[in-house]
Amino acid sequence: MSNPVPAAATDPVVSNPLEVATKMGGVQRSAIFLMSLGEAxxxxxxxxxGPKExxxxxxxxxQMENINRSQVDSVLRFFIETARNETGLGVGVDGYIRNMLTQALGEDKASGLIDRILLGGNTTGLDTLKWMEPRAVADVIRYEHPQIQAIVVAYLDSDQAAEILGYFDPxxxxDILLRVAGLTTVQPAALQELNNILERQFSGRSGSQTTTMGGVKVAADIMNFVDSSIEGQLMDAIKEVDEDLCTQIEDLMFVFDNLADVDDRGVQALLREVSSDVLIxxxxxxxxxxxxxxxxxxxxxxxxxxxxxxxxxGPVRISEVETAQKEILTIARRMAESGEIVLGGKGGEEMV
Incomplete structure (x- = not known):
């Protein structure tokens, strides 16, 4: 990619070169930075x-349009300053990646990039599912044994798993969520068998170690992403089967209102990652x-x-509000997993 981000005819003059990048969201900065690099x-x-990122x-x-040279320069300066202030650099961990990169880079350039990402060499059958649309994953596992379905759902990211559940009958x-909550570890032979099933369609190789997955916490994480029209019905059904399990799941769920329990430093860090439109x-x-x-x-x-x-x-649709809140919660959970913030919901650990 010799000149992926052309300069505009006239670039605005900015007193502080970092100001432009600071006002952008983290994803937008990342996109500009990557488009300023070569394909390799x-x-x-x-x-x-990971797939979501x-x-x-x-x-x-x-979605990039009319990116000028001053914006690129500001992003690069921002990256350099961030690198200087960190002891190390790390990048975090879906279904639309092929279309998105093709639109962004063109079919010829995107094809090579996609091959490098998707065919990197360590993809198992289960990992390949992370790159698929939820409906497609649901179709793949629809006629498998319920325990296999539960292992797949427990293995995938919680938001993707929640969407997959939406394509099954109540x-x-x-049944799947109860099995997820009851999972602790998966034996190598069972995981190998599952990968063999999936790798008849996808490339990759499987590991040989016992894998820990599932459990009440995973079930709660999935419930956090389940559509609100399904959540109440599903929780009521779980309560009928196992009231104690229902309580455990509820205690571990972190919802938007629980942000009030996050400490001030955590909220400030979270706000730096959320765009103003989503926050409103x-x-x-x-x-x-x-x-x-x-x-x-x-x-x-x-x-x-x-x-x-x-x-x-003015008035907005409830669905828009819920989507925005889930986006913020996704960022909050990612930051919590990386240790940047501590979530203080009902399931949060008490501090002394």
Missing amino acids: DAAEVLKHM VQRVGAAMA KVRL LALKGADEKVKDKIFKNMSKRASELLMDDLEAK
């Missing part, structure tokens, strides 16, 4: 990212305690602007 280097970076960056790349959903939508349906927590951890000027934007926004 971009592929090396993307190899270390690659999909988000790919989508951002596809009774099947209940999410707060339209938020509890007052959550709003107060957010406003408290912003500058006076920023909180006033946010309040004005909330009032000016």
Whole structure:
């Protein structure tokens, strides 16, 4: 990619070169940075990212329009400054990746990049499912034994697993989630058999160690992403079968209102990763305690602007609010897994 991000005819003059990048979201900065690299280097970076991250960056790349040289320069400066302040660099861990990268880079350039990512050499049958759309995964496992279905659902990311459950009948959903909650480890022979089944369709190789997966926490994580129209029905069904298990799952679920229990430093870190448009939508349906927590951890000027934007926004669909809240929760869980913040919901560990 000799010149993937052409300069505009006239670039705006910015007093602080980092200001432009600072106002961008992290995904947008990543997209610009990757598009400023050559194909081989971009592929090396993307190899270390998981399906969800690659999909988000790919989508951002596809939406890039009129990127000027000052924006690219600001992003590169931002990256350098971040690298200087860190002891090490790391990149975190879906279904639309092929289309997204093709739109962003063109079919010829994207094809080589996609091959490097998807055919990297360590993909098992289970891992390949992470790159598929939830409906397609549901079709793959629909006629497998319920225990196989549970292992697959437990293995995949919680948001993808939740969407997959949406393509099954209520009774099947209940059976799968109960089995997920009851899982602890999977024996090598069982995992090998499952990979063999999947690898008849996909490439890869499987490991030989006992794998820990499933459990009540995984079931709770999946429930966090289940569509609200399904969540209540599914929890009621679990309660009928096992009231104690239902309570355990509820205690471990982290919902948007639980953000009020996150410490101030964590909220500030989270806000740096959330775009203002998503935050406004999410707060339209938020509890007052959550709003107060957010406003408290912003500058006076920023909180006033946010309040004005909330009032000016007007009525929005509940589905839009839920989508925005889930996006923020996804970021919060990712940051919690990497140790950047501590979630303090009902299932959070007490601090002394």
